[in-house]
Each structure stands twice: as structure tokens, then as C-alpha cells.
Amino acid sequence: MIVAKPVQWDPCWRVIPARYAEDLVFHKISDPEDYSIISDLEQLTNDRVRMDKGEIPSFPHGDLPKGVGADLIMAAFSNRTLSRFSDATYGVCYVAHDLGTAIEETRHKRAEFMSHTKQPAMELKMRVLKAELDSHLHDIRGMQKTLPEVYNKTSYGDSQAFGKQLHGEGSEGIVYDSVRHDKGQCAAIFRPATLRNCRRDKGLVYQWDGTKIDKVLELKDYGG
Numbered sequence: 526m527i528v529a530k531p532v533q534w535d536p537c538w539r540v541i542p543a544r545y546a547e548d549l550v551f552h553k554i555s556d557p558e559d560y561s562i563i564s565d566l567e568q569l570t571n572d573r574v575r576m577d578k579g580e581i582p583s584f585p586h587g588d589l590p591k592g593v594g595a596d597l598i599m600a601a602f603s604n605r606t607l608s609r610f611s612d613a614t615y616g617v618c619y620v621a622h623d624l625g626t627a628i629e630e631t632r633h634k635r636a637e638f639m640s641h642t643k644q645p646a647m648e649l650k651m652r653v654l655k656a657e658l659d660s661h662l663h664d665i666r667g668m669q670k671t672l673p674e675v676y677n678k679t680s681y682g683d684s685q686a687f688g689k690q691l692h693g694e695g696s697e698g699i700v701y702d703s704v705r706h707d708k709g710q711c712a713a714i715f716r717p718a719t720l721r722n723c724r725r726d727k728g729l730v731y732q733w734d735g736t737k738i739d740k741v742l743e744l745k746d747y748g749g
Contacts, residue, residue, distance in 0.1 A: 527668075529661040532700050532712065536655035537620040537720075538627040539601075542635075543652040543728060588716055594723030597654055602717055609681050610688025610699055610713040617688070617698075618714040620658060626709030627653075628729070628741055633705045635731055636738045649731040650744060660719035662700040662712055663691055669702065678704050688713065 590598040602616035611617045621627035635649055669676045674683035691699060697716045703709030714720060728744030 527663050527665060529696065530664045530700075532658060532660050532662045532664075534620070534622055534658040534712070537622060537658040537712065538624045538726075539618070539620050539654045539656070540624075540627045540631040540651050540729065541654065543650040588718045590717045590720050590723070592657075592722035594654070594656065594725075595717075597723045597725075598656065598717055598720050607681065607685070608713075609684045611692075612685045612689055614689070615692055615715070618717070618720065620656070620712050620714060620720075621703065621706075622710040622712075624653065624655075626703050626706040626711060629706035629709065630703060630711065632731060632738050632741065636733070639733050639738075640736070644733065644735075646735040647733050649733055649738075651729040651731055653726040653729060654723055655726045656723040657721050658712065658714070658719060659721070660697045660712075660714065660716070662698045662714075663696050665699060665701045666710065667702065676702070676704055691715075 589595065598618060601618035605611070605613050605616045607613045608617055608619070619630070621630060631651065635651075639649075665672055665675065672687075675687050677683065688699065692715050697719050698712055698714040700710065700712045703711050730740075730742045730744050731738045732740040732742065
């Protein structure tokens with residue numbers, strides 16, 4: 526039987542792509558008189574903005590994260606895409622117990638995307654976030670042999686069904702062993718309120734050589 530256990534990680538870690546602010550991008554691709562129009566068009570597909578407007582389901586006030594960086598936490602929940610424990614009908618915030626595990630998990634994900642889209646060699650700028658996790662999570666650590674389908678490295682069909690069932694039953698999330706980093710631990714968070722005080726930590730550069738991410742470097746001039 527899989528039970529929920531207390532999990533407190535202070536901090537927990539998350540690595541996300543670092544994107545340029547939209548106004549800087551617009552300066553490069555459009556005339557000044559068109560900035561407001563392009564910005565409005567971009568907001569039509571921004572899930573975080575759509576959640577604020579009530580166009581897609583949001584969370585009760587009591588389920589919202591506390592402290593600084595709430596917008597950084599909520600961005601993960603508004604991004605409803607296919608992942609290990611979601612079929613894209615709800616958002617999940619994935620965090621790791623240590624930075625090394627967070628890097629290896631996202632390094633694999635970014636390399637997979639770059640390979641599938643046949644991207645040329647380039648540098649990928651990433652942002653490191655850290656937060657506080659205080660939750661009761663369904664614990665499947667040490668169950669790779671018991672739940673091999675959930676731990677499948679290449680197919681997420683069974684793990685998505687597993688996650689959806691727990692999510693529907695009101696689970697706060699799942700804590701599990703990383704399949705990308707030996708002895709690493711990860712958590713799939715279903716409830717934003719179990720995370721708080723999300724802060725920017727540093728910037729990283731993933732160096733994609735056209736076939737793999739061969740180096741991970743710290744970004745010295747990172748401005749947050």
C-alpha cells in the first residue's frame with residue numbers, strides 16, 4: 526500500500542529555462558508602435574494570465590503558495606503539459622531534493638527536446654530556483670522493482686495514469702527516486718500551498734553540442 530508521508534525539504538530545487546523579458550524580444554522583432562498589440566496577442570496563450578482571468582481552472586485561495594516568489598511557483602501549475610505524472614489535464618510542479626538532481630533531470634529533458642527538433646549547437650540559459658517544501662506526499666521511493674511501469678525511463682503512460690488517480694483522490698503529490706541521477710530524489714507537487722518562499726538562486730548554461738549537453742556551467746553575469 527502506498528501511503529502519504531511527511532516530506533520537508535528546505536530547500537528544494539527547480540531548474541527552468543531562462544527567457545528574455547517579452548519587451549526585449551519585441552524590440553528586436555517589431556516596430557515600437559506595435560509593441561502593445563503583440564503583447565496582447567502573447568497574453569492570449571499565456572496560461573498563467575488565463576488562470577488569473579478565470580479562463581482555465583485555478584486553485585482555491587487556501588491552496589496558493591505563501592511568501593515570496595508565488596508567481597514562480599504558480600507558473601509551473603499553469604503550464605499544463607504532458608509529463609511523468611500528468612496527462613496535461615492539470616499542472617504539476619517538479620522539484621528535487623538537491624541541485625545536482627534537478628540539473629540532471631532537466632539536462633535529460635532539454636537534450637531530448639533538442640535532439641528531437643534537430644537543433645544545432647548552442648548555449649541554453651537556465652534559471653535555478655529554490656523553495657521550501659512542507660507536504661504529505663505519496664511515497665514510492667525504493668519501489669522501482671515493485672512499480673517498474675511507473676519508473677519507466679522512456680514511456681510515461683502508466684505513470685500518468687498513476688499520477689492522475691492520486692491527483693483525483695486529493696493527493697498533495699508524489700515523492701520518488703530520480704531515474705536520471707543515482708540516489709537522487711524528486712517530488713511531483715499537486716498542491717501549490719505546500720511550496721513557499723521561492724527564490725532565484727543562480728543562472729546556468731547548458732552547452733548543447735548538436736547531439737548532447739556536454740557541459741553545465743554557472744552563468745557568471747546572471748542578473749536573476
